Amino acid sequence: MTQPKFFEGVFPAITTPFHQDGSVDHAFLRDHARWMMREGSRGIVPLGSLGEGNTLEESEKIAILETLVDALGDAPVIPGIGSLSTQGAVRLARAARDVGCQGLMVLPPYVYTSDWREMKAHMAAVISATELPVILYNNPIAYRTDFLPAHILELAGDHPNVRAVKESSADVRRATALAAALPAHVELMVGVDDLLLEGVLAGATGWIAGLVNAYPAESVRLFDLARAGRLAEATELYRWFLPLLRLDTGIKFVQLIKQVQEETGHGSAQVRAPRLSLAPEEIGEVRQIVQQAAARQPALV
Known part of the structure; x- marks a missing residue:
């Protein structure tokens, strides 16, 4: 029997809000996630690339997860699990489970990258650290580790709790290949905002989104139209959205998306150094870009 799709839908890669002194703004975090x-x-997917996870201390990460789990009740909190070391990633995975997170998004190690033997050992240790369902995060642009479809299939075959892949290589051909090859219990998720429509057409059933932090209703509507095959309506909304969605693709995507949040009244542009x-x-x-989008704001019906 086919397992239900746990990761189907739009999952915001939530930004981490900071006070002017650099500390985490937990009150805003709570309200923003609920909105x-x-x-x-x-x-909600915290502690990922957009969440500036690599600038957060472990204690800050755990505190963020506690805030979100408390704020969202039964709604899934799926944190990014990244660390400089395998030991640190395993420790964070278990802490996430213990505070009530319902799944994990497992990243390759920060900074260090090598061959498949070493990367497989790291991923296997983190995946098997808990029983929680896991999203494998492939982002070779950011992390210099490229999990090829054969690698992903190998991990999914070895670990039944691997339930999804966030594909952020920005290669739509990769998404097509994965959609055709993944076993039924492993979902494909779009990880690059300006490939959403192409990713869904290739077979993706989920979207870990960035501009959703400022435009959640538009993001959900776009995803739902695409999934429903209503391509004329989806294309019209997508074309309106693309100048904003393309802000998700550069080196300064964190600063850009946070600036959009500030411009739209849904957050602060404050980031943490070295940004x-x-x-x-x-x-x-x-x-x-924000003003031009506002002038052409589509009706969401």
């Missing part, structure tokens, strides 16, 4: 859930999101706030000319470019 995105009310707009139709299926769960710096955008330069004035960059802020002006983001503001222009």
Whole structure:
């Protein structure tokens, strides 16, 4: 019997809000997550690339997870599990389970990358550290480790709790290959905002989204139209959304998306070093994109 699709739908890769002094703003985090859930999101994915997970201390990560689990009740909190070491990632995975998270998104190790033998050993240790369902996160652009379809199939075959793949290689051919090869219990999730429609057409059933932090209703509507095969409506909304979605694809995507949040009244542009706030000319470019989008805001029916 086919298992239910646990990771189907829109899952915001939630940004981490900071106070001016650099500490985590837990009150805003709580409210922001609840708002995105009310707009139709299926769960929340903290501590990933957009969540600036690699700048957070382990104690801060656990505190963030405690806040989100408490705020969202039964809604899934699926944290990114990343660390400099395998030991650290295993420890964080178990801490996430213990505070009530319902799944994990497992990243390759920060900084160090090598051959498949070493990367497989790292991923296997983290995946098997708990019984929670796991999303494998493939982002070779950010982490310099590329999990090829054969690697993903190997991990899925060895570990029954591997239930999804967040594919962020930005290669739609990779998504097509994975959709054709993955076993029925492993879902394909889009991990790059400006490939959402192409990813769903290739067979993706979930979206770990970035601009959802400012536009949750539009993100959910776009995903639902695409999944329903209503391509004319989905394409119209997608074309409106694309200038914003493309902000998810550059080196400064965290700063850009947080700036969009500030421009739309849904967060602060505050980031944590080594990231710096955008330069004035960059802020002006983001503001222009947001204003142009507002002038052509589609009706969501």
